[in-house]
Amino acid sequence: MKSFIALALIATSLFAGALADEEYCQNSVITACSSSTFSALTGFFTGETNSICNARFAGIDQIEPEVQAYINSQLTKSYEYLLLATHFNSYQKNRPGFQKLYQGLSDRSFDDTIALIKQITRRGGIVDFNTRHESAASVSTQRQTLEVDELQSLALALDNEKQLATGATHVHTRASHSQQHDPELAHYIEENFLGKQADTVRKLSGYANDLAKLMKVPDPSLSVYLFDEYLQKQ
Amino acid sequence: MMKFLASFLVLAVVAQQAYGDFKCSLEVPEIPKNWIDMKDACIAGVRHQIQEEINASYQYLAMGAYFARDTVNRGGFAEHFFKSAKEEREHGSKLVEYLSMRGQLTDNVSNLITVPTVPKQEWKDGASALEDALELEIKVTRSIRKLIQTCEGKPYNHYHLVDYLTGVYLEEQLHGQRELAGKLTTLKKMMSTHGELGEFLFDKNL
Numbered sequence: 001m002k003s004f005i006a007l008a009l010i011a012t013s014l015f016a017g018a019l020a021d022e023e024y025c026q027n028s029v030i031t032a033c034s035s036s037t038f039s040a041l042t043g044f045f046t047g048e049t050n051s052i053c054n055a056r057f058a059g060i061d062q063i064e065p066e067v068q069a070y071i072n073s074q075l076t077k078s079y080e081y082l083l084l085a086t087h088f089n090s091y092q093k094n095r096p097g098f099q100k101l102y103q104g105l106s107d108r109s110f111d112d113t114i115a116l117i118k119q120i121t122r123r124g125g126i127v128d129f130n131t132r133h134e135s136a137a138s139v140s141t142q143r144q145t146l147e148v149d150e151l152q153s154l155a156l157a158l159d160n161e162k163q164l165a166t167g168a169t170h171v172h173t174r175a176s177h178s179q180q181h182d183p184e185l186a187h188y189i190e191e192n193f194l195g196k197q198a199d200t201v202r203k204l205s206g207y208a209n210d211l212a213k214l215m216k217v218p219d220p221s222l223s224v225y226l227f228d229e230y231l232q233k234q
Numbered sequence: 235m236m237k238f239l240a241s242f243l244v245l246a247v248v249a250q251q252a253y254g255d256f257k258c259s260l261e262v263p264e265i266p267k268n269w270i271d272m273k274d275a276c277i278a279g280v281r282h283q284i285q286e287e288i289n290a291s292y293q294y295l296a297m298g299a300y301f302a303r304d305t306v307n308r309g310g311f312a313e314h315f316f317k318s319a320k321e322e323r324e325h326g327s328k329l330v331e332y333l334s335m336r337g338q339l340t341d342n343v344s345n346l347i348t349v350p351t352v353p354k355q356e357w358k359d360g361a362s363a364l365e366d367a368l369e370l371e372i373k374v375t376r377s378i379r380k381l382i383q384t385c386e387g388k389p390y391n392h393y394h395l396v397d398y399l400t401g402v403y404l405e406e407q408l409h410g411q412r413e414l415a416g417k418l419t420t421l422k423k424m425m426s427t428h429g430e431l432g433e434f435l436f437d438k439n440l
Binding site for chain 1: 262292295299302303323339341346
């Protein structure tokens, strides 16, 4: 009986030892360095093997796909806004204020895309531009019709911004309420996205409601003209 | 009662006149259209070129994302490719603006740019990525040359666009290609004898 317990103890400690080997980069290095081939070393550091020598910690495994989906959402929206700006830049529309507003949102989404790529890789993650994840942080790549009038474009932009804010909120929720918390990522989203997004949503809602009020006249063309002029100065 | 109903009806009619017909879209007035003089083949060519630039931008983004990985850790390369991605997007966007300036894009805007996929998301090393970047630039340059030929063709010469494409776009392409070729050559020299160390040093100075 005694010997059995001792055996069990040894087995447990051996198992724990094996686990520890998996969990520490140092152990990988020791193993690699004790083998005399160069390939052992390169294998550990090029990411080809499931090396532990990387920047991944906390909840990155669960949040990575959400952030990847969100990166693709921002990028898709960036081009949608670019086309919306283009629509108002035609000679028939000729609304430089609206164009400026949507071009600004397009540039912002593109810059945010790069910022998010830097954030996910900072945490040891990778980006996948080709896979569309099923996630609340995703948007459809099917483009909606952008040939809309001024008021409708504000409504469309408001919906878009809320969708992006919902996506960021989803990433934040996953970062803070998953089994493995990731306060760093949650904080990043809060600091760089959620506050800014609340401002944008508020601004667009204000624009949409203002313009709707101004258009309660038989011929709203002057109202729209003045509102566009106002947008130019923002 | 009858009187009340009548006055209500009158009020309703007046209200209808004052506040009714909530009209959102304004009519497009008729104006002379003779100034809109770009031909279909050239327009289609420019639209194609816009998508090419956007595709290149996506590919550069993927390169930047790869070299930004912690296990790859080539920050110099990553920044370089992110910058290129921004430039390509800018090129596309300037061509879009050009079409608007020439009276185009009054409709058919929604399908001007489609979201592309990227053919490659991982690279063997910095040199192979720079080589791909050079190939990508060569492809874009060829595409611009083809566009110039289309728009310069008889019987209608798009003088202004051709000048713009030659003076601004080709100018940037050729300088960009020379820069990439120089970088790639230097890197390959350093890597032929010093391998990883060569790439490490090259990246820090990129």
